[in-house]
Amino acid sequence: MATLEAHKHISPDSGKPTILHPNFNPKIRNWKPTDPLREEITPPKDRAHFADPDKKRLLSVATATDLTEGIGTLLEGVQLSQLSGDQLDDLALLVAERGVVFLRDQDLTTDKQVQLFEHYGILDKHPAQKSVRHVTIKGSSSDHRQDSVYTPWPQAGWHADTSFEINPPSYSLLRMEEHPPVGGDTAWVSQYGLFDALSPAYQKLFEGLHAVHTSRLQYDTILDLWGVGPNRPPIDTHHVAVRTHPVTGLKAWNVNEGFVTGFAELKKAESDKLLEFANWHIHSADDHLVRWKWAVGSVAMWDNRAVIHRVIPGKYEQGSRRGVRTTVFGEKREYIV
Numbered sequence: 001m002a003t004l005e006a007h008k009h010i011s012p013d014s015g016k017p018t019i020l021h022p023n024f025n026p027k028i029r030n031w032k033p034t035d036p037l038r039e040e041i042t043p044p045k046d047r048a049h050f051a052d053p054d055k056k057r058l059l060s061v062a063t064a065t066d067l068t069e070g071i072g073t074l075l076e077g078v079q080l081s082q083l084s085g086d087q088l089d090d091l092a093l094l095v096a097e098r099g100v101v102f103l104r105d106q107d108l109t110t111d112k113q114v115q116l117f118e119h120y121g122i123l124d125k126h127p128a129q130k131s132v133r134h135v136t137i138k139g140s141s142s143d144h145r146q147d148s149v150y151t152p153w154p155q156a157g158w159h160a161d162t163s164f165e166i167n168p169p170s171y172s173l174l175r176m177e178e179h180p181p182v183g184g185d186t187a188w189v190s191q192y193g194l195f196d197a198l199s200p201a202y203q204k205l206f207e208g209l210h211a212v213h214t215s216r217l218q219y220d221t222i223l224d225l226w227g228v229g230p231n232r233p234p235i236d237t238h239h240v241a242v243r244t245h246p247v248t249g250l251k252a253w254n255v256n257e258g259f260v261t262g263f264a265e266l267k268k269a270e271s272d273k274l275l276e277f278a279n280w281h282i283h284s285a286d287d288h289l290v291r292w293k294w295a296v297g298s299v300a301m302w303d304n305r306a307v308i309h310r311v312i313p314g315k316y317e318q319g320s321r322r323g324v325r326t327t328v329f330g331e332k333r334e335y336i337v
């Protein structure tokens with residue numbers, strides 16, 4: 001279990017501490033974020049709109065192999081660092097369609113990765129990120145089930161990156177710089193698949209709802225878990241529970257375990273029960289899932305509008321895990337309500 005400050009302030013008689021007031025941790029109660037909340041922005045036009053529909057500029061030089069029927073493609077024979085703007089546009093379309101694209105043995109540096117990702121839009125700054133350009137993603141050997149007894153945020157749960165943002169991220173790229181030979185895999189689930197798997201009646205139900213995405217639980221926990229204080233105040237944002245992808249036109253589920261706490265239009269009991277179903281639906285989606293084994297130099301690029309993901313918790317006995325993630329902001333207003 002992680003050594004958590006929160007643990008020291010919980011009475012053993014209090015029952016489940018996750019029901020305590022979120023300011024149970026004095027470090028957080030006294031924390032002063034340095035940055036203001038973000039304003040809504042209109043991001044530049046998605047680069048996938050500029051792609052060749054058959055992605056010929058990319059696929060004439062690279063080999064694409066689908067890893068499952070519905071999600072995940074392995075791209076071989078290219079270095080991302082050498083791709084032209086046209087080829088990067090084709091890559092965006094491939095990512096939007098397949099959810100996540102993987103490459104191995106890439107020679108990208110952090111500077112080159114940042115430069116490449118600026119092609120896709122405005123770089124996101126994670127609320128606990130020091131650099132304005134990228135976030136460092138590490139492995140954690142703590143038992144997330146045990147941690148969740150003492151902290152309210154399901155930090156190892158399925159999520160779309162910072163989906164609580166007013167402009168939730170579209171594309172993310174994670175490049176692994178350090179990795180143990182075993183453990184630390186990441187899995188992605190298709191949100192197209194999650195929507196398609198619902199009965200027509202449930203599709204209609206979710207299409208009429210907004211999910212409440214919040215950073216509050218992460219805010220209350222992150223100082224303990226990551227040792228880094230959040231740089232912005234917490235935020236709650238209502239996003240449609242089913243969105244139409246602006247590039248592919250496909251309907252995608254837009255509910256995740258990590259940041260969604262309920263549904264705006266429902267009574268609390270209804271909302272709690274539907275969220276229970278939603279999390280079960282995600283966890284039982286093996287037929288819409290791809291799992292990736294990392295190595296140093298491996299890259300995954302995904303579309304947070306089309307997939308959710310989680311790291312499979314591990315012990316990291318054979319070494320540590322460290323990756324560099326770059327992310328760009330997506331649109332809010334193109335959601336179909």
Ligand SMILES: [Fe+2]
Nearest residue numbers: 159160161309
């Ligand atoms: Fe993530």
